[in-house]
Amino acid sequence: MISAWLKKNLFRSTGDSILTVVAGGLLGYAAFRMLRFVFVTGRWTVIKVNLNLLITGAWPQEELWRLTTVILALAAMAGLFMGLAAKQTALEAADDDDVEPMTAGERARSLVGRLWPAAGTVLLLLLLTETAGPWLLVAGVIVVSAVGWFVGKQLPLKAKGALTGGGVVLFAVLIWFLTLGVSWNSWGGMVLNLFLAAISIVLCFPFGVVLALGRRSEYPIVRGICTAYVELFRGVPLLGLLLMANVALGFFIPRGLVPGNVVKAIVVFTLFSAAYVAEIVRGGLQSVPRGQLEAGRAMGMSPITVTRKIILPQALRNVIPSLVGQFISLFKDTTLAGAALGMTDLLTGGQVLTAQKEFRGQGLIAETLIFVLLLFWAGSFTMSQESQRLESRLGIGER
């Protein structure tokens, strides 16, 4: 049994066997070095001491309750959404006889399979902390989102629109609530990365959709302007734009109105990502057959209604995976804000740690960078796995 598997998967031919041995040898050596680094030679005190700094930046201790409240509120909101989505899936599955409902065991296995990177990283973070607060917070998040999930399951499906609108408003209120405690120019750490990514995603999405519609519009001037915008922003590097915002933005607006670094970063991320979102959405628009538009018009709908009710829903549904991919790269690109605008985000902050008095000159850069990159990896990987799951569930490309 095992020997048959080995023969089929590792040693099919001479060339294959050589490949296996060489790759296996390299893998073994790399794994040995890696494990030795993590458990023996790596000096992780620098992470343990500075964990607060990495996650929340220089957030003052007495204002932490604001952050806690916001995290709990977001967890509740996420729970509501997922509950509602679960209800919808259940209803669709009831309509569709082919789909077997998942048993509890299968569901648990799929949850573990999907969320192990995120869960593992959270557990690692918790193990590195020395106080009970983070443990309580995680427990609170689980409880609150579970409650939200059950409430969401009771809501009517129609509540989705209201919930989305409410979510966006709540998000804005929460940010305002946070800035009451700490002005956002002194934010840092992972909180800053997440915040920059979230707010830029919320802002760039509608802008990108408008640009895509403009690029497909029948008005030549509108089309020209949108095309020029998209090509302009897709042709230049993000880091260049951020540096330009840092040094040259002051020239483009009246003196005295120059915003802080965070606003600069958000503006650049939004303008930049909108061009990419526009290209993705344009692809989606092209994938909707022309007959859909004609049918809508024949029903006496106005062009705006046809776009809003018929074209866009289908177009956006087709490009959800690419959009998620774009949002993931936006999340990763928030690190550039640290490099260009001198903010202490997770990556730049991690690099700065090695210059602290008690850690200076000890060559700790590998430890801090690996830890920081692990956090980024867990976030992006989980998101991309979820988007792949969504892709297969929506059956994109299978029709």
Added chain:
Amino acid sequence: MVAAHHRKWIGDRMTQTTTDQADQRIAKMTDKPPFWRDVRKLSWGFQIAVLSIVLFVLYILYNNVRVNSQNLGIPINFDFLGQPSGFTIPANPLRETQAVKHAFVQGYLNTLRVAVVGLLLSTILGIAVGIGRLSGNWLIRNLTRIYVEIIRNIPLLGIVMFSYLALVLSVLPKTEDSWSLGALFLGNNRGMTVPWITGSMPLFLGLVLVAGIIAWAVRTWRQKTSERTGEPGREMLWSVPIFLLIVFWGAVILGNGLTTPSLEGRKVEGGMTMQPEYFALLVALVLYTASHIGEIVRGSIQAVPKGQNEAASALALSSWQRMRHIVLPQALRVAVPSLGNQYLNLVKNSSLGFVISYFELVKVTSTTIGNRSPAVPAYMLMMCLYLATSLVVSALVNYANRRMQVAS
């Protein structure tokens, strides 16, 4: 006739309306509509409104730049290009007294250096990874998958910093204990040295080009002969030695030589040394781009109908021949547009060299601004250079795409 019919129709329907009112309504329907209901006029009005808003915003931005620059006493023209740059670039002939425009040229060349080499290497690695992802070998399949899933999901800036700070500067030895592969390679934290060509570089490149064309012609001739006679063509056996012979003797005639690196005490002599910043950036860019290209290649290979592979198998082609002659040509045809996007990203991502002080375009621009060049024109110039490069690359990709499509 029609109007009378309409009047009767409307008159019948609306018992309260008098015939006069009906007449007026008809007059409105048959006349030209007022301009606020004329679709064509409306559309032009709308477009002109949009255009004027955009132009107005651009004008305000320009005016702000003008006023702000005047207040600060900073000129907004390109005269700064002629002034001395006032800085030097490591391992570069640029002198401090040379003009800013020369610095820009050197920065742009550095961008191209890392982008072109990165493009070649990441394509090779990417295709290998893409094939590996679909390999029948369990170990290779999973190794490449782990590589892709790790690299794709961490920020490129993190990879660049890691490869510079944690690998090149920390792991590599000092000059006197350089890693060495005989005369082929010397590596230390001051740079990587490889054998290189001496003598005139343009002449040598021309020679390679000529040799390549001749070898290609020989290969085509062998193919044609093979198709006509049915004898094996042995194209490679003919064209590769011809290429190598022409290059070798051509180099001897043109006076090109070879210089190999060697360690003389604490100094590396001979060869061509890549700066540590260049090497770190190149490694990071290649690893990152190859992971994306790998996924594209995998998708394109999967897009080739399975029957192609099976048919090739039925013709007793080996797995290498199947890949090389049947699957890859069709897969790459599908992949060209996405590959082009990755190449564009690679050019733009080379700007991250800024963070590790590799003097590419962005770093040069910000350094000249630090040396009192005006910020707005300098950044405009930088953006235009990137835009032009992007346009050229995408034009090339579009050309390749058109050439490779099957005529329908």
